[in-house]
Amino acid sequence: MRLENVWLRYHRRGPWVLRGIDVRIGPGEVAIVLGRNGVGKSTLLQVAAGVLRPGQGRVSDRPERVGWVPERFPADQPFTVTRYLTGMARVAGLGRAAADEAVASWTDRLGLSAFRSVRLPELSKGTAQKVGLAQAMLRPPGLLVLDEPWEGLDAATRELVPELIAEVLAADGSVLVSDHRGETVRLPAARRWLVADGSLSEETSSTDETIAVVEVAVPxxxxxxxxxxxxxxxxxxxxxxxxxxxxxxxxxxxxxxx
Amino acid sequence: MSALVRMRLTGFLRTGRAVAPLLAGLITLGTLYGGGRAQPAEAYGVSAVVLFPVLAWQTKILLDVEPDVQRRLAQVTVGVARERLAGLLAAGVAALVTVAVALLFPWLVGGVSGPVDPGDRSIPVGLALGVWAHLLVVPAAVALGALASRASVGGAGFGVAVLALGGVGAVVLGLSGSVAPWLAPPIMAAARTTGGDAAALTLLGLSVWALAWSAAVVGGYLWRRRAQG
Structure with missing residues (x-):
């Protein structure tokens, strides 16, 4: 997928949030979008996902199936977890049986089994975020866009996010992820895109060393x-x-x- | 796309916000038919006029019930065109249900009568004209409601203004002798036609007019959605 000279502003006379972004991400690649608050990280992710349309420029070769995990899951909806996810699976084109199977699988995997009959507005922020993660994965995406996916998640699910990313990459998908918690250190092979003043630059590592995270317990x-x-x-x-x-x-x- | 239509209709019904426009419609129809019995074509013509703002309001509520982020999730999943179309279709289905209630209502409360004079229309002909008048209103009301929705106009105040302007404008501009009747959907002209001479060519002309008006307003809605992002 490629963003070609993408410019975007939210209002006709407003300031440009993205200015001439030109970047490409290939199959099997993951990129972390970094930058201060308000520089346009979420905007860039939404352009990549197809939520926002560039004012100028274009997005080409976007995979057919896109999974988008928004920064805040819209929990103000009159559905239970199961009903919502089943509905989204059907919207994504899965048949009834395949939808039920996908929902059962992802609710189990993300620790949502106990919440299947709970209405979305009654969920905690973290649990709602898991529902947001599940809806993006119901049908394996060719492009997975994660906007602060670790926000509000418990430790076990935080560990699961890199696994999901690895699965998408293994299937030749691409992943874009933003993060301000430092969790993306769990993705040592990721490219690092820095957004500042509406422009994007790619950080290159000074060495070729890959980094691993070792958790140590001490008294x-x-x-x-x-x-x-x-x-x-x-x-x-x-x-x-x-x-x-x-x-x-x-x-x-x-x-x-x- | 039918899955998205079903999901939006379910969301609309489950929030309970479907009750308000339905109640408003029933109260209006109750007032309309409470004044005495009328022949079907005449009664349905007026019923279609009063339902126009109700159906537009219902459409706005249906589209506004869905959170903005959920609408974007649907867009990512099915694409821009199908997301827009699914919203209009869901509103159209909801409007048809309300129309069915409106067509049945006068028979339940004894608000209609059969032909009285020799020149009066038979009940089946009156019923057919009534169905036509109501179906004429559906696309126009859905188009106006969509244009007034939050995804189109942004703020709630603008949406109410669009609804009010559209509802009042349809009546005022549709009066006999109006200087610019083409700016409004032909709901008033349809009411006059069902109560008077309903020539086939007139019905066809009004149908084309209603569809053209609806298409123009849906075009405005899609343009606004494009501008809103």
Whole structure:
């Protein structure tokens, strides 16, 4: 898929949010879209997904099947989880049996089984986000567009996102993902697109080293010493959390990393 | 695309917001038929006129019930053209159900009578003209409601203004002696026709007029959707 000289603004006399974006992503490739808040990351993703139409330029060779996970899932709908996902599977072109099978499979995989009969507005933010993830995967997408997919997810599902991405890539699909939580470190082979002032540039690694994430459990009393030692050895400490099942309670200051 | 039409209709019915326009329609029809009995063609002609704003409002509600992001998800899944068409079709189906209720209503409350004088139309002919008058209103009302929807005009205030302007304009511009009758759908002309001389050529002309007006307004709706992104 290629974005060719894409310009976009939301209002006729408004400022250009995207200015002459020209970028290509091929089958089996994943790109992380980076940038400060409000620079146009979501806009770029929506143009790629086909939600927004460029004011100038064009998007070519977009795969036929696109899965889009919006930043905020629209939970204000009068459906249960099962009914919504079944409806979306049918909308995506699956037959009744295939839709039921896909919904059962993805609700199991994403830990939504207990919520199948729950109405969407009653879901927590994280659970609703899982429904958003499920609807994008019901029919294997040729292009998967994830806008802050880790937002609100529990630890187990956060681990699952790179798996889903890997599956799309393995099927020769392409993936675009934005993230401001530092979770994309889980995608060491990803290209890195930096959006600033409406333009896009690609960050190139100074070395050819790929990066892996190793999670280490240490007694709480030895956290400070371990973190200091790892940093002294040149490792990047991404975060410190209280135990294996809870969210981060402390994050290293930006200046301390690596 | 039929799956998306079904999903939108289900969403519309399950939110309960379908009740408001249906109730408004029934109250209006109750008032209309409460004044005494009339022959079918004449009664249905007026019924079609009063249903026009109700059906347009119903269409706006149906399209507005779906969250913006969900509408975009549907667009990503089925494509731009089919997403737009599915919304119009869902609104059309809902309008046809309301029309069916409106056609049945006077028979339930004893609001219609058979021919009285020798020159009066038979009940089947009156019924056929009534169905025609109501079907004439459906595409025009769906088009106006779509144009007034949030996806088209953005803010809620603009949508209400478009609905009010369209509803009032259809009546005012449709009066006999109007300077610009072509700016409105021919719902008033249809009511006059069902109550008077209903020549086949007149019916055909009004049908073409209604479809052309609806097509122009749907064109405006699609243009607005394109501009809104």
């Amino acid at each position: 709480a009393a030895r956290v400070a010493g371990t973190v200091a030692r790892l940093r002294a050895e040149g490792h990047q400490v991404l975060r410190v959390r209280s135990d294996a099942s809870t969210d981060a309670v402390a994050e290293p200051a930006a200046g301390e990393a690596r």
